[in-house]
Amino acid sequence: MLLESEITGYDVLAVVCMGLWSYFISFHLVALGYGKYILYRKSQSEPEELADVPGVSILKPLVGGDANLSHNLASYFELTYSRYELFFCIQNPEDPAIEIVNLLIKQYPNVKARLFIETVDTCLNPKINNLLPGYAAAQYDLLWITDSNIKVTPNTLTDMVARMTENVGMVHQLPYTTHIDSLAGYLDKIHFGGAHGRVYLTTNACGVNCASGMSCLFRKHLLDEVGGLETFGCYIAEDFFLAKSIYDRGWKFALGNEPCFQNPGKRSVQNYVARMIRWSRLRMAMIPLISAFEPISECIVCGLIGAYGINHFAKIGFGTIYGIHIGCWFLFDMMLLKLIQPTPIEVSWKIPLMWIFRECISIWIYIRALSSRTVIWKNQKYRVLYGGKAEPYVK
Ligand SMILES: CCCCCCCC/C=C\CCCCCCCC(=O)N[C@@H](CO[C@@H]1OC[C@@H](O)[C@H](O)[C@H]1O)[C@H](O)/C=C/CCCCCCCCCCCCC
Numbered sequence: 264m265l266l267e268s269e270i271t272g273y274d275v276l277a278v279v280c281m282g283l284w285s286y287f288i289s290f291h292l293v294a295l296g297y298g299k300y301i302l303y304r305k306s307q308s309e310p311e312e313l314a315d316v317p318g319v320s321i322l323k324p325l326v327g328g329d330a331n332l333s334h335n336l337a338s339y340f341e342l343t344y345s346r347y348e349l350f351f352c353i354q355n356p357e358d359p360a361i362e363i364v365n366l367l368i369k370q371y372p373n374v375k376a377r378l379f380i381e382t383v384d385t386c387l388n389p390k391i392n393n394l395l396p397g398y399a400a401a402q403y404d405l406l407w408i409t410d411s412n413i414k415v416t417p418n419t420l421t422d423m424v425a426r427m428t429e430n431v432g433m434v435h436q437l438p439y440t441t442h443i444d445s446l447a448g449y450l451d452k453i454h455f456g457g458a459h460g461r462v463y464l465t466t467n468a469c470g471v472n473c474a475s476g477m478s479c480l481f482r483k484h485l486l487d488e489v490g491g492l493e494t495f496g497c498y499i500a501e502d503f504f505l506a507k508s509i510y511d512r513g514w515k516f517a518l519g520n521e522p523c524f525q526n527p528g529k530r531s532v533q534n535y536v537a538r539m540i541r542w543s544r545l546r547m548a549m550i551p552l553i554s555a556f557e558p559i560s561e562c563i564v565c566g567l568i569g570a571y572g573i574n575h576f577a578k579i580g581f582g583t584i585y586g587i588h589i590g591c592w593f594l595f596d597m598m599l600l601k602l603i604q605p606t607p608i609e610v611s612w613k614i615p616l617m618w619i620f621r622e623c624i625s626i627w628i629y630i631r632a633l634s635s636r637t638v639i640w641k642n643q644k645y646r647v648l649y650g651g652k653a654e655p656y657v658k
């Protein structure tokens with residue numbers, strides 16, 4: 264045993280490093296365990312009688328059209344759930360999405376669908392402004408807000424409603440992405456099936472408020488209780504604050520059994536980087552203390568820290584430890600990716616390439632995010648203030 268006088272500052276530093284390293288390694292194990300438990304579990308089937316099924320109002324905020332929009336929106340008309348209304352919200356009367364929605368409404372006359380075209384300017388958040396007319400018209404207590412680029416399976420809503428049990432106030436889905444055989448497609452896959460999926464599953468396994476607004480089913484009265492959607496319009500990351508409001512009142516969250524599949528018409532590495540910088544800036548403003556740990560939660564920095572700590576005590580070469588760390592991290596990420604993706608993953612050189620690329624640029628993205636508080640969302644600029652509120656950008 265070391266005497267007190269023999270313990271140096273380096274020993275203490277090495278212990279702290281090993282602690283941090285073990286903490287973030289444990290995220291892999293928790294995510295893998297929880298992912299295996301929660302994903303693709305069979306939900307109880309929908310009760311037969313219509314009267315037993317709670318109605319759901321679906322709100323889809325739309326801005327602009329893309330090559331996949333019609334296909335993605337059509338998937339909501341094909342949900343097997345028997346009692347829902349489908350509301351599309353558009354702000355600009357010239358928006359190309361209007362034609363796409365009108366065509367789909369004609370194609371599926373049996374689905375109760377409606378299009379709202381209203382330029383609302385009540386609050387700062389443009390997604391909330393867009394949703395307000397649909398929110399006001401929603402007649403059911405279950406409210407599903409789901410983004411324009413999400414493609415669902417026929418069973419998605421049935422499963423989400425089945426998860427809305429007694430103490431649950433919100434059901435959300437793990438963000439993932441459809442398969443596209445391009446570098447940007449693989450980058451998305453590796454991001455959402457790796458680093459993002461790891462944190463998302465671990466936090467949810469531990470009951471931490473971490474929910475993305477891509478697909479959330481709410482008990483509407485919980486929003487009405489605090490003034491409705493409009494209350495969250497002062498934030499750009501309305502999803503975090505909506506979830507927080509429900510969480511703080513003691514309600515539980517549930518995760519759907521299938522991920523939500525983003526299926527945008529266009530993917531590029533530039534779009535990925537811009538989106539990650541925007542999200543990172545939002546997190547830095549609303550949860551700065553947690554955000555400060557983000558670089559350490561990534562493979563490169565976490566490995567440096569771990570290798571320093573282990574090397575200090577075990578006298579195994581720094582490079583050897585670092586190499587093993589990177590290899591294991593990659594394997595864990597691949598195992599998680601396999602859990603999250605339902606279909607077989609094609610073995611491609613693009614996977615390791617984009618994995619290395621993502622690990623390297625994540626640090627650069629973090630530094631870029633630190634450099635400013637301006638976020639650009641659908642060509643509008645905002646300045647995010649500490650705490651999460653935002654204001655329009657003025658030069
Ligand atoms: C001491 C604890 C240290 C923990 C360090 C953990 C490191 C965390 C690393 C990364 C966090 C990743 C969080 C995953 C979600 C990120 C995605 C995101 O940022 N989304 C934001 C933007 O979403 C869009 O916003 C506009 C909206 O309209 C769109 O629909 C959205 O898609 C979103 O606003 C953020 C949501 C939730 C962020 C919560 C993060 C909590 C992380 C807690 C980590 C605590 C770890 C404790 C583990 C036991």
Ligand SMILES: O=c1ccn([C@@H]2O[C@H](COP(=O)(O)OP(=O)(O)O)[C@@H](O)[C@H]2O)c(=O)[nH]1
Binds near residue numbers: 325393409411538640
């Ligand atoms: O000015 C805007 C910006 C976004 N949105 C909607 O908000 C959702 C999320 O937008 P986006 O996909 O750009 O967000 P991300 O997932 O990249 O954060 C989508 O349904 C958009 O149509 C909106 O209604 N008005």
